[in-house]
Amino acid sequence: MAATDADALRAELEAARRELQAEDARTNELDAEIEEAAERQRLRKEIACVRDELRVAQQHNRNRAELRADVDADRAFLDGDIPRAGKTEKGNKFIQNSSGQGITQCNEQVAQGEYVWTIKGMRWLQDALWAVGKNFAESPEFMVGHGNFSLRYNPEAGCLFEWHCGSLAIFYHDEADLSLQYRIYIKARDGSFVQWGEGGHGRYDSEVSYVWREDCFGPDVHWENHRPASLTALGIFGLSHEELLRSEWVQDDELTVKCVLEVRPRDSPKVQDQLGPSAELPAPTVVHDMHALFEKSTNSDVRFVVGEEVIHAHSPILCERSAVFERQLNAGMQESISKVIVIKDCSAQIFRAFLKFLYTDILPSLEEPITLSP
Template sequence: MANSSPSSVNKHISETSSRCRTECVATAHNFEVTEYSLLEGMGIDKFVSSSTFSVGGYDWNIRIYPDGWNWKEEDKGAYMSVFLRICSKPTTGVKVKYTFSLLEKDGKVSCLYSETHTFQSGFWGCPKFIEKSKLKELLSRNDDCFTLRCVLTVMKEPRTEDVSTVIVQVPQSNLHTHFVNMLKDGEGMDVTFSVGGQQFSAHRCVLAARSLVFKAELFGQMKETAMKHIKIDDMDPSVFEALLHFIYTDSLPSDSDLDRNVELQHLLVAADRYGLDQLKAMCEGKLCQKIDVQTVATTLALAEQHHAAQHKDACLRHLSSQEVLRAVKETDGFKHLTASCPWIMMDILEKVAPPSGA
């Protein structure tokens, strides 16, 4: 008889799998008791009840027995009892895990009890939850009140399910590629922008979906709503082109001009103008990496005027050295900063280290 190795025998065996899944539902109920001392002496097996609350498709409430429940003669009146009661009538047993916590005014837990039980009906809990002597001390420092917190977890019936062993490889999202093609192909474009003598076409719906400013211009009460050709002033064509690229792709174009400080500043201004917070943050991040003596003053003015908080903080940190600040004061950018944002000087003074010996 020919011998077969284990590897050759198992090589072509098909496999199936299954899984046992157990689910649960958890809820917490807080039962506040005030002027508790008035409840003492109501008698053995006498209780006060919380309102009814639902967990896992069943109704529950909490019972507190101030003078205890069903005590032996020697334990009568020595403990406060606490029970959980199922108000519904389940057709099968309901397995639950419940925890009782006695909370003081400051949220401190003074007593804790936890148990797992399968309820068919009736109530279940802790006859000796807390001694009366300890409870009296707690009440004296909590204005005669406490909160009983019950965290109840209802466990559903376990179920077995088949598990598919077929692994389907899901391709990476190519949504951005389709939008790039929309921008390049020009199909369906219904609005044209004139920027610095150049024409840029786009889709109204895409612009409106990405920018609330564009939405107001193209679908609101503004005059641009009915226009197919819109002129944009005070913006360089390359900046608007980068803006459109971001709107369609969620990324910056791979353009070397955007590595330059001035172009990034202009793009940040455009992003702020059209409410594109993500693009604005991307520009801030790149500008923060380019801060030096010659650019810090102009970029700080830009950050202040366009509420670029992270960029502003980076500029102020750069100016925190007195040596750097002296060099920056000699630049034209600093003159522009003091003229356009004179109040920023107070922020700079707070950052600059005091002179030695001061």
């Protein structure tokens, strides 16, 4: 009976050894398959990168083709030549003087929001994640603008989504393209919120390959195996999960996080023209008007006595245009009271030409009578 039992045990042992050998062989097969899968993954990433470069090159060539068409149609000029004045694509109309004002409103469609998330029982977080087979804890979804977001915390500062890694991040759930700016705050012992890291900016662009598409945003978020040199430490304020549990940021076994989000959908900014850039203006008349003011002596308050002739002028213009007249008329001298200035050793014709220069910035010729055509 004992021998029979021994034979049965030996047979069972041999069967167990054969099963072990089969499992060892299966392990080797799986290791080889994993290596092949990793190679396929590497090739997919490389293909995605090449396709991105191809898309950029194709767009570049489309732009060059459009430029070629514009050159052929004389809409673009590569040699610095330009059409002659007076010729435009919209007929032969030529506007010499124009003015305008516009507003490019880039923040008109920006939505703002903030969300506060508290994780209770931080000491049990890793066990709770292990129990459900997850790497990170996630907040309920919240909406800013038309976008749905959540907060994710990975105590190991590992995977947050596909190739995104980090400790705490904002996760975007939708497929619509958008830009966002964010700030993340952690609640301190005194109840105040302290900003972690600098404010960030990101874009979700569906045209980018899914391998490099941004879905997670945060101060220590990075691509798997592509951690930037500037990111010297992972974790909230550079603390590991264990260090965080002992820090001032975890109170009563709770961690409270606040994120502030500004979200803008992918859309063109609107330009509101208050005055069209091609608005026609009348020809400039300031020289003519200043000349007329001098000739008519309207509202003049200063008299120049030049020989037998009296010439009228305006003190604001004289003071602005001449430091000498400014001192005479404003420095308490006799002329500042009487508003009469006697000019000696100068003919009336020459002095009148000088005053007209002060008014119009144009010096009349002294070879002919000094008059300016209106």
